[in-house]
Amino acid sequence: MILEAVMLQVKQGMEEEYEEVFQEASKIISSMPGYIVHELQRCMEVKGKYLLLVKWETLADHTIGFRQSKEYQEWKKQLHHFYDPFPTVEHFENVPL
Known part of the structure; x- marks a missing residue:
């Protein structure tokens, strides 16, 4: 399992609309192999800042399966115009303790 972590900055004044659209767009990502x-977390200190965490079975499920799909094009269409600057996506793996 891998964890995708994305820090998102939503344009000022668009936060409420973003949260509504994100809820609808969630159906897209949750349908992917x-x-x-x-989960989407709202920052308490910085208005418009969010943290998106997505767990995938494999890195390829995200980078190839989702990112190269027609569903991703719809995800982009619904969400990407809210971001400034455009977010950086990072992937993490569990450290056994």
Whole structure:
């Protein structure tokens, strides 16, 4: 399992609309092969800042399966115009303790 982590900055004044659209767009990502679960967190200190966490079975499920799909094009269409600057996506793996 891998964890995709994305820090998102939503344009000022668009936060409420973003949250509504994100809820609808969540149906897209949750339908993808290899998807496990996701959550969107709102920053308490910085208005418009969000943290998106998505768990995938494999890195390829995200980078190839989702990112190269027609569903991703719809995800982009619905969400990407809200971001400034455009977010950086990072992937993490669990460290056994």
